[in-house]
Amino acid sequence: MNNFTVIKYHSNYFDVWNNFIRNSKNATFLFHRNFMEYHADRFTDFSLMVFKKNTLVALLPANRNSHTVYSHQGLTYGGLVLKSDVKFNEVLEVFSSLLAFLNSENISHLEIKLMPLIYCDLPNDELSYLLFLLQAELVKKESLSVVNQRHKIAISNNRLEGVKRGVKHNLKVEESSDLDAFWNNILIPNLNRKHGALPVHSLDEIKQLHNHFPENIKQYNVYHEGALVAGTTMFITKNVAHCQYISGNLDKNTLGSLDFLFEKLINDVFVDKSFFDFGSSNANHGRAVNKGLQFWKEGFGARTVVQEVFSVKTANYKLLNSVMQ
The missing domain is CATH 3.40.630.30 (Gcn5-related N-acetyltransferase (GNAT))
Structure with a gap:
C-alpha cells in the first residue's frame, strides 16, 4: 500500500x-x-x-x-x-x-x-x-434527535398546546442578522444560570463565522409584543438543518415560544431539507440522557440517530x- x-x-x-x-x-x-x-x-x-x-x-x-x-x-x-x-x-x-x-x-x-x-x-x-x-x-456514543422530513411523525399534543399558546400570544418568528441580542439577552444568561457555563462559541466567534458563512449560519428569533423572548442559532448544510443553540426566556412555557418557533422551522422554513437535527440530549459523556429534553424533541417527531x-x-x-x- x-x-x-x-x-x-x-x-x-x-x-x-x-x-x-x-x-x-x-x-x-x-x-x-x-x-x-x-x-x-x-x-x-x-x-x-x-x-x-x-x-x-x-x-x-x-x-x-x-x-x-x-x-x-x-x-x-x-x-x-x-x-x-x-x-x-x-x-x-x-x-x-x-x-x-x-x-x-x-x-x-x-x-x-x-x-x-x-x-x-x-x-x-x-x-x-x-x-x-x-x-x-x-x-x-451519543444519541441525536432527528426529524426525517420525508417521513414525518405527527407532532404531539403537548407540543401542539405550546404552539397554540404562541398563536394566542401573537408571537412572531423572524430571521435576524443580529446575533448580539440573542447571545447577550437570552443564551448567555440562561447557560450561566442553569449550568454556570458559556456557549461553545463566543459572540465574537459566532459573528465571525456568520460573516464567513451567511447561508449556513442563521439566527431565528421569537418576539412577543416586539420583545425578544426566544431563539435558535441554526447550522444549515445541504441535507440537514441543525440547531446549534436553543434558548428562551423565563416565560417560554407560558408563551409557548420554543414550541411555536420549532413548529414553524420544521414545517415551513426547513421543510425542503431531508433532516432536522436537534442534536443530542446526552450527559455524562453519552451515558445519560436528559429525560425532559429528549421528551420535548421527540414531541416534534424526532427519533434517534447515533453518533x-x-x-x-x-x-x-x-x-x-x-x-x-
Whole structure:
C-alpha cells in the first residue's frame, strides 16, 4: 500500500483543501478552513492530506494533543473526507497509509468522531467498517434527535398546546442578522444560570463565522409584543438543518415560544431539507440522557440517530494488509 503520500496541511493548500471539500461526498462547511481556524488558538492543527501521485484523494481534518490525533476536537463530527466516486478498496488503502504515517510521526492513537450518515450525500460507512477491522475501541456514543422530513411523525399534543399558546400570544418568528441580542439577552444568561457555563462559541466567534458563512449560519428569533423572548442559532448544510443553540426566556412555557418557533422551522422554513437535527440530549459523556429534553424533541417527531467516537491504535494499520482476498 505504497501508492499514497500523506502530508500535513499547510496554508499554501488553503484553496486546494476548500475546493476538495466543496466536491466531496461527505463534507460540510464545518470542514472549510475558514471554519476550522476560528479556534486555531485552542487546538494544534494536524490536518492531513492524502495524495495518489499528484491527485488529492482524501482529507482528515484533525488536531494533535500529545501522542493522540483527533478528528477534530473543535468540530461536531469528523473522519475521512472523500471524493464521490471513491470505492472501498481505495478507502482502505488511504486509511492504512494515513495510520502508517501517524505511526511514523510518533502518534499512538487516532480518535475519530464519525459523521452521522444524515450529513452525507452518499453512503459513507467505509470508515466505520475499517475501524472494526482495526480493533478500534468505542469510547463514546451519543444519541441525536432527528426529524426525517420525508417521513414525518405527527407532532404531539403537548407540543401542539405550546404552539397554540404562541398563536394566542401573537408571537412572531423572524430571521435576524443580529446575533448580539440573542447571545447577550437570552443564551448567555440562561447557560450561566442553569449550568454556570458559556456557549461553545463566543459572540465574537459566532459573528465571525456568520460573516464567513451567511447561508449556513442563521439566527431565528421569537418576539412577543416586539420583545425578544426566544431563539435558535441554526447550522444549515445541504441535507440537514441543525440547531446549534436553543434558548428562551423565563416565560417560554407560558408563551409557548420554543414550541411555536420549532413548529414553524420544521414545517415551513426547513421543510425542503431531508433532516432536522436537534442534536443530542446526552450527559455524562453519552451515558445519560436528559429525560425532559429528549421528551420535548421527540414531541416534534424526532427519533434517534447515533453518533460514535472510536479510538484506534495507529500501529494496527498492518491489520488491513490482508483484508482484500
